[in-house]
Amino acid sequence: MNVIVCVKRVPDTETRIRIDGSGDKIDPSGVKYIISPYDEFAVEAGLRTKEAAGDGSVRLVSFGDAATQETLRSGLAMGADSATLLVGEPTIDGLATAKVLAAELDGADAPLILFGVKAADDDQQQVGPMVATLLGRPCVTGVSSFEVGDGKAVCQREVEGGTEVVEVDLPAVLTVTKGEFEPRYASLKGIMAAKKKPLEQKDAAQVEAKLRVVKLAEPAPRSAGRIVGEGADAVPELVRLLREEANAL
Amino acid sequence: MADVLAFAEQRDGQIGGSAREAVSAAARLAGSLGGSAHALVLGAPGISAAGGELGRFGAAKVLAGEHEALGDYNPEAYASVLAARIKEGGYGAVIFPATTLGKDLAPRVAAALDVPLAADVTGLEADGGKVSIVRPVYSGKAFAHLEVEASPVLVSIRPNVFQATESEAAGEVETFTPDIDASAFKVRVVERKGASDGQVDVAEASIIVSGGRGMKDPENWKLLETLRDAIGQGAALGASRAVVDAGWRPHGEQVGQTGKTVAPKLYFAIGISGAIQHLAGMRTSQTIVAINKDADAPIFGVADYGIVGDLFEVVPRLADEIKALKSGG
């Protein structure tokens, strides 16, 4: 079964974020970039789906700058078969991103298109269901495991305070959360093989962003906290502070 | 002049805090835009009765869509009814709660209406007819100030950040019955597990008691449950990734980069070191308390109050003191 996985290149979660001189974006110097962690879960889910079906391919698609090649190569090293890079300037406007991706994915021969539930940089949780809507495909979000068969996928979904079992007709879009998709490490052999796998590069569709960053600001520093005391004897004072000073109890 | 619509989420026929917050935020925004706030609630026949209370939170009009197929959330039905009502109402802005449901629903509505969506916002204001938005990016390491060049402006708001404000006002309730063909749904919920055991979800709780590897054993969560129960209504359990990965707690409780982002009034980090990926999920909490035996643990760097000590001594005492406080009034 053919599966397409949309992946985004994002700053490593350990990276310190500095705002550049323009004030509306981050300074990329010294920033290490990775596949967004949830997208890695989605790649893992795609690989397992193909393995379970015993046929088909896993194709990665990303919209980003030229350096995104590197991100796609690491997905190929995990085991994906091919990749497409839509070269353009990423935007915080999830709908514009979704339109760029949908232009590429429209009519694709893949019963499943997978997304991460959220990207680690913008964290909008929206691109997957937007692409689904634009393509007229049904969509299930926050999927922690799923099984494919009989023209449908049966998904476990995390919801407030519990889980849901949701059935969706294929072709469909799923957004993937960690669940059981602990990503595999790329083997040395996989890394070598990835260099020879097809990575197509083309210009992204021109879409105007209608949601724009006018300013990026540092979070207000948390006022220096205080150690109330040591051990259980400090508890009464903590409770007093929480009630009288913080007004939190 | 533009009206603002709030999507009011119901669960099991009950209107919750997220709906009240969305309606109050809509009322404030509508005030600045010179319009009025409406609330839209979708549910099984009879939901209009539950929706009535939203007038007190600022909705001049409560639109209640009633249909058997709307009792439980279904993305296709909800998105199509909502998109149609938004078009019809000519709203200047629409506010969703950034709950699991709201995060699933809002992008579909945005794509159907061909307007962008600013998700999980923490700041929302209007000045001179223009809406300005603030939302965290890079997991809270920066805040983006956004402008939107489209109408209506669609946002989802982070739970617990926007105040629900109640007044004497009453809204007019308008009930309607949308046309829905449930047999055409391509997404069907076949089972719900543990979704209504009465506990609030960690993403919406106003107080969170979170445990990490310092808890030593899943059995010890009894201590945290006792503390949660002592605090009472609105409190939920949270967890670090270390204990979720160990299988001690469900992923639904995980707070952080690869878990939930939370902003409660009060966050207890117990036996949690405070790794950057954990902080990513809880640093916008109003008040943070850390209990850790290591005085150098990074969690103390973001905590408002800390106790250095053995959690197995501190937590039971804390539960007792809070219980005493609550019963003493």
Ligand SMILES: Cc1cc2nc3c(=O)[nH]c(=O)nc-3n(C[C@H](O)[C@H](O)[C@H](O)COP(=O)(O)OP(=O)(O)OC[C@H]3O[C@@H](n4cnc5c(N)ncnc54)[C@H](O)[C@@H]3O)c2cc1C
């Ligand atoms: C891509 C990526 C994503 C991640 N996402 C997340 C995420 O979403 N959420 C998350 O939490 N982590 C996440 N992590 C993992 C994170 O880096 C840390 O490993 C994790 O948060 C550590 O969990 P912990 O604080 O429970 O454990 P530890 O770091 O082991 O800390 C345990 C703490 O308990 C204290 N302690 C021990 N015994 C006692 C006692 N008796 N009394 C009091 N204190 C005691 C110790 O002093 C210590 O500070 C992620 C990592 C990566 C690389």
Ligand SMILES: Nc1ncnc2c1ncn2[C@@H]1O[C@H](COP(=O)(O)O)[C@@H](O)[C@H]1O
């Ligand atoms: N520029 C992009 N290229 C490819 N996929 C993307 C891009 N941006 C977002 N996505 C996908 O959409 C998911 C959700 O992103 P977001 O809505 O920004 O949180 C990500 O996990 C990716 O799977």
